[in-house]
Amino acid sequence: SQQGEEDPQALSIQEGENATMNCSYKTSINNLQWYRQNSGRGLVHLILIRSNEREKHSGRLRVTLDTSKKSSSLLITASRAADTASYFCATEKRGGFQKLVFGTGTRLLVSP
Amino acid sequence: KAGVTQTPRYLIKTRGQQVTLSCSPISGHRSVSWYQQTPGQGLQFLFEYFSETQRNKGNFPGRFSGRQFSNSRSEMNVSTLELGDSALYLCASSISSGSTTDTQYFGPGTRLTVL
Numbered sequence: 521s522q523q524g525e526e527d528p529q530a531l532s533i534q535e536g537e538n539a540t541m542n543c544s545y546k547t548s549i550n551n552l553q554w555y556r557q558n559s560g561r562g563l564v565h566l567i568l569i570r571s572n573e574r575e576k577h578s579g580r581l582r583v584t585l586d587t588s589k590k591s592s593s594l595l596i597t598a599s600r601a602a603d604t605a606s607y608f609c610a611t612e613k614r615g616g617f618q619k620l621v622f623g624t625g626t627r628l629l630v631s632p
Numbered sequence: 633k634a635g636v637t638q639t640p641r642y643l644i645k646t647r648g649q650q651v652t653l654s655c656s657p658i659s660g661h662r663s664v665s666w667y668q669q670t671p672g673q674g675l676q677f678l679f680e681y682f683s684e685t686q687r688n689k690g691n692f693p694g695r696f697s698g699r700q701f702s703n704s705r706s707e708m709n710v711s712t713l714e715l716g717d718s719a720l721y722l723c724a725s726s727i728s729s730g731s732t733t734d735t736q737y738f739g740p741g742t743r744l745t746v747l
Contacts, residue, residue: 553745562741
């Protein structure tokens with residue numbers, strides 16, 4: 521079974537707007553990663569945040585991590601139509617040895 | 633550097649057959665992980681190999697097996713295929729330097745359809 525739950529399950533916005541996705545998980549983690557997937561293709565790594573970090577930025581992406589609440593959020597600013605994809609959070613448990621546990625994903629649709 | 637490659641990209645098999653999928657990691661990466669993605673169960677971890685040894689295993693039946701070669705290339709095998717094995721099979725590689733924060737890089741996947 522999946523560890524992470526993401527919400528919303530689907531998000532529809534206009535180009536230029538910001539998109540926020542949330543992820544919750546259940547156990548202690550080493551790190552949390554966000555991935556993007558276009559139309560059932562492979563996963564593209566977006567950003568990794570370690571358990572001792574609270575916030576991280578990469579271009580138009582901002583990720584926060586709250587280990588006390590076991591939750592993370594991904595913010596995409598100034599969205600573009602090309603951002604249309606499914607977004608997954610994935611956690612690596614302590615002692616997980618590269619085993620990622622994925623969330624259920626958020627389907628983002630950005631309309632021109 | 634070339635990315636993770638997976639072959640074949642698409643595969644159609646019938647129930648009871650077996651199948652072998654191949655994954656070539658990014659050059660220099662020693663860890664290869666396999667994941668199954670289905671609409672019902674989402675993305676699930678199958679197993680991970682490092683230096684030709686299975687280091688971690690998910691909750692899948694013994695019909696699912698894998699191996700890794702000395703050049704880090706990996707194969708996974710599914711025997712006695714069932715309809716429920718229809719899925720996108722994703723391979724990921726990482727440097728696995730000993731750190732627990734290695735980024736995993738995914739291939740495009742193999743779409744397996746079992747009829």
